[in-house]
Amino acid sequence: MAKKTNISTKYSPIEKERLQQELAKLSDEELIFRFQDGDLLAFDEIVKRYKNQLFNFVFRFLGEYADSEDIVQETFLRVFRKRRAYRKVAKFSTWIYTIAGNLAKTELRRRKKRNVFPLSTLGYEDRDYEISDESLSPETRTNTHMYEEIIQREIQALSPKFREVIILRDIQELSYEEISKIIKVPLGTVKSRVNRARLKLQARLKFLLDNK
Amino acid sequence: MINCERFTSLITDYLDDNLDKQQKAEFKNHLQSCKECAAVFERVNSLQQHLKKLPSVKTSPVFDIVLKNRLRRELVKNTTWNLFENPWIKISVIGLSAAAIFLIAFFSLYYPSISSKQQQGFSSTVSNFQTFTDRADSTNLSQQQVEEKIYFVIEEIPADLFMSERQHFDLLFSTNAHSDSTFSSLGQIKQPAYTKSLVTVTF
Numbered sequence: 001m002a003k004k005t006n007i008s009t010k011y012s013p014i015e016k017e018r019l020q021q022e023l024a025k026l027s028d029e030e031l032i033f034r035f036q037d038g039d040l041l042a043f044d045e046i047v048k049r050y051k052n053q054l055f056n057f058v059f060r061f062l063g064e065y066a067d068s069e070d071i072v073q074e075t076f077l078r079v080f081r082k083r084r085a086y087r088k089v090a091k092f093s094t095w096i097y098t099i100a101g102n103l104a105k106t107e108l109r110r111r112k113k114r115n116v117f118p119l120s121t122l123g124y125e126d127r128d129y130e131i132s133d134e135s136l137s138p139e140t141r142t143n144t145h146m147y148e149e150i151i152q153r154e155i156q157a158l159s160p161k162f163r164e165v166i167i168l169r170d171i172q173e174l175s176y177e178e179i180s181k182i183i184k185v186p187l188g189t190v191k192s193r194v195n196r197a198r199l200k201l202q203a204r205l206k207f208l209l210d211n212k
Numbered sequence: 213m214i215n216c217e218r219f220t221s222l223i224t225d226y227l228d229d230n231l232d233k234q235q236k237a238e239f240k241n242h243l244q245s246c247k248e249c250a251a252v253f254e255r256v257n258s259l260q261q262h263l264k265k266l267p268s269v270k271t272s273p274v275f276d277i278v279l280k281n282r283l284r285r286e287l288v289k290n291t292t293w294n295l296f297e298n299p300w301i302k303i304s305v306i307g308l309s310a311a312a313i314f315l316i317a318f319f320s321l322y323y324p325s326i327s328s329k330q331q332q333g334f335s336s337t338v339s340n341f342q343t344f345t346d347r348a349d350s351t352n353l354s355q356q357q358v359e360e361k362i363y364f365v366i367e368e369i370p371a372d373l374f375m376s377e378r379q380h381f382d383l384l385f386s387t388n389a390h391s392d393s394t395f396s397s398l399g400q401i402k403q404p405a406y407t408k409s410l411v412t413v414t415f
Binding site: 047051052053055056059060065069072073076077080081147148151152166170171173191192194195198199201202205206209210 | 252278
């Protein structure tokens with residue numbers, strides 16, 4: 001029989017603060033196990049730890065603020081629903097990044113069906129494609145420098161498989177081993193894919209990188 | 213010596229310090245001798261720094277509120293669903309469902325066919341009765357023996373289905389059994405349409 005989840009969140013402010021401080025010292029894995037036992041404050045701590053880094057990952061992958069935020073929300077909802085599916089065999093970060101990555105890729109496929117891309121003859125998986133100007137939100141335009149915007153655009157112009165690894169490695173700074181587990185490809189493939197992604201991106205950003 | 217293609221394939225390994233001594237030496241030699249490859253190497257190196265420096269985007273201020281609302285809805289849904297995790301509630305729901313299915317099946321299947329079952333069960337009894345009365349005539353049994361056997365035959369009527377009819381049958385028999393009627397008259401059974409009075413036995 002499945003364990004009953006205690007959904008009570010009624011703590012006094014002092015008690016809540018004390019518990020939050022206690023939870024902040026725990027590892028991700030300890031938090032998810034506490035959440036599996038019904039501790040909703042542990043889930044709050046997970047959200048606190050991961051919301052921005054997942055948002056950064058998804059935003060760099062999709063390049064669209066609202067959709068990315070929605071995907072991160074959906075990621076946490078999935079963690080909430082599927083909390084009992086998590087087992088100690090994997091790192092929690094690997095598990096949550098896999099969920100977010102899969103949702104982001106699904107969104108990309110959905111967009112691809114919806115949008116008409118200029119280079120329609122190019123394949124989805126193996127070739128780069130151009131993205132429309134509308135993909136960068138006004139918020140992004142005002143909140144980032146020009147070169148950051150250019151880099152962001154060029155990252156998105158990479159095919160998803162290269163984009164994913166370069167974001168995970170060079171922006172999120174995850175280890176090759178963890179990337180290998182998240183995207184479920186062998187370690188050697190991850191390394192060579194990161195190298196190829198860097199080569200592609202440096203070629204696209206030649207004008208910017210040579211001038212700085 | 214490594215060529216340009218090999219050189220570019222090793223850039224990441226060089227930057228991650230994953231090359232052995234010989235590979236590292238060959239890499240460095242090519243780096244110094246090939247301007248194009250050196251430029252690529254510089255750009256890759258610079259790119260890494262740029263990517264690391266990209267500002268980390270943050271969720272909107274309403275992110276937590278929106279998530280909490282979505283989770284609240286999820287919790288309500290989850291709580292309702294969790295009711296079924298309680299074994300007693302689960303058993304009760306299953307039991308009630310089974311009872312409801314049984315009752316529906318009973319009323320929809322049993323009642324339309326009850327008259328045919330009555331017909332079948334009662335025909336069998338009547339048939340036995342007739343066989344017995346024929347035999348009673350030919351074997352000259354005493355009245356007491358006939359009564360015993362008649363009761364035996366009556367016993368065969370399914371009590372649950374034919375209780376009222378059986379009582380009626382018993383009443384008729386007990387009223388008439390002590391008359392001076394002949395054994396052959398016992399066999400005169402009328403079987404009218406299956407109304408409330410299912411059977412009438414005349415002696």
